[in-house]
Amino acid sequence: MSHKIVFYHNPKSRAAIVHWMLEEAGADYETRLVDFQKGDNRTPEFLALNPMGKIPMIVVDGTVITEAPAIIAWLADAYPAAGLAPEVGSLQRGLYYRWLFFGGSCIEPALVDQMLHRPPVEQKSALGWGSFDDVLDTVEAGLRAAPWLLGERFSAADVYIGAELGWAGHFGVQRIKDSQLIDDYVTRCRQRPAYLRTLV
Numbered sequence: 250m251s252h253k254i255v256f257y258h259n260p261k262s263r264a265a266i267v268h269w270m271l272e273e274a275g276a277d278y279e280t281r282l283v284d285f286q287k288g289d290n291r292t293p294e295f296l297a298l299n300p301m302g303k304i305p306m307i308v309v310d311g312t313v314i315t316e317a318p319a320i321i322a323w324l325a326d327a328y329p330a331a332g333l334a335p336e337v338g339s340l341q342r343g344l345y346y347r348w349l350f351f352g353g354s355c356i357e358p359a360l361v362d363q364m365l366h367r368p369p370v371e372q373k374s375a376l377g378w379g380s381f382d383d384v385l386d387t388v389e390a391g392l393r394a395a396p397w398l399l400g401e402r403f404s405a406a407d408v409y410i411g412a413e414l415g416w417a418g419h420f421g422v423q424r425i426k427d428s429q430l431i432d433d434y435v436t437r438c439r440q441r442p443a444y445l446r447t448l449v
């Protein structure tokens with residue numbers, strides 16, 4: 250089934266993750282550039298679509314989908330020919346969900362803590378992501394034995410987590426810059442033809 254997808258984009262934002270995913274999925278989409286300086290994301294029209302005033306956002310046949318991992322998961326299912334998500338109900342699907350949700354609920358807040366130089370809290374057991382080091386240890390453990398998070402198979406979870414880690418390295422998060430394992434992983438991600446198409 251073909252969809253009409255409108256993609257709200259700014260290349261210097263998390264929307265770049267969705268751009269890469271749209272290319273991986275092989276989706277047809279129309280891009281609307283969102284200029285933060287001009288306040289494009291704070292107009293009444295934009296806020297009627299997403300009251301958060303944030304991108305990435307896609308509008309698919311009139312339905313609004315926001316949140317990078319949700320958009321990625323939807324695209325992976327809606328474009329099955331791209332083979333970016335394991336079969337529903339399979340153990341690999343469980344692993345895939347593990348990484349997608351870990352990305353949104355643990356990697357993302359842990360990286361933002363680092364980028365904003367927030368001091369670590371003493372009660373790490375009260376935080377869903379524990380600590381930045383615990384999160385990074387977990388990602389490294391997930392990547393030690395195989396090229397991708399699901400093993401030999403590249404998936405949409407790699408799009409999300411590979412993009413997040415690449416973004417954090419770019420912003421100078423030291424432990425990410427120092428990790429050869431993560432550097433190799435991000436390099437593999439960035440060699441994907443779909444990723445390279447987003448740069449032109």
Ligand SMILES: N[C@@H](CCC(=O)N[C@@H](CS)C(=O)NCC(=O)O)C(=O)O
Binds near residue numbers: 304305316318
């Ligand atoms: N929870 C959202 C976060 C999206 C987000 O923070 N987007 C930023 C750009 S990277 C944004 O739109 N900021 C504009 C603003 O808040 O004014 C997701 O994971 O997609």
